[in-house]
Amino acid sequence: MSALQSLTYNVVSSLGDGTGIPEAELHDLIARHERLAHLCDQLEACADKLPVWPNEMEAGRLREALEAYVERAAEHEDLLVTQTFGRSLQSPLAEALIHHVDLRHIDDLIHAQDLIAALGTTPTANARISAETFGYMLRCFFAASRQAMVLEELAILMLGHESLTPDGKSLLINGLCRRVA
Structure with missing residues (x-):
């Protein structure tokens, strides 16, 4: 399960109890x-x-930066699956949003692994893909990753509008402003 699923579970479980979403989780995200x-x-x-x-x-x-990204994503996903296994959200909209965000994260990981492989090729002209193909692969990764980050932050704002603290909302809005500027 994704960070969004964990945060959304916290939103759903804290609605009306006055606790809000833990800001430490938002800072981590x-x-x-x-x-x-x-x-x-x-x-x-x-x-x-x-x-x-x-x-x-x-x-x-x-290549090392991409490998670190993939490794951190895998470690984070395993931790969240352990924490949230068996918990279901009560809103079909929340579940659909989370599913969509999760699919985008999976796409990002696949693109990252493809780039790792492309960056590992030898520098001989015959052994690597064309510059056009490599450019397309790069653009697929960074464009999709940026869109996934925006979608995830917007989804948290939408799903958690009642239980986000003012500082939490501000943190997410500022993050969105940096990404869409």
Whole structure:
């Protein structure tokens, strides 16, 4: 289950009890999104330089950043599945939103793994994909990742509008403003 599912469970279970959504969870989500946004910026810069491929050092740095992203996502997903296993949300809209966000995260992970493989190819012209294909792969990842972050934050705002604290709402709105600017 995703961070959105965990937060939404907290929203649904805290509605009316006056506790609100724990801001620590929101800070963690925004911090993960900031790291991912930085990675997207790096990959976009790489795409903008094409048809010149990244040198071996830059490719290694990008590959390591993507591997770290995939690893953190896997660790986080396992933790959330353990915490929320068996809990069901009571709103079909909430479940549909969460399902859509989860599918976007899965797409992001698949794109990241494809980029890791592409960045691991040898620098000989015959052994790697075309610059156009690589550019398309980069753009698919960073465009989709940015959209997924916005969707996730909007969904939390919508689903948690009654139990987000003013500071929590502000945190999410500021994150959205940075992403859509």
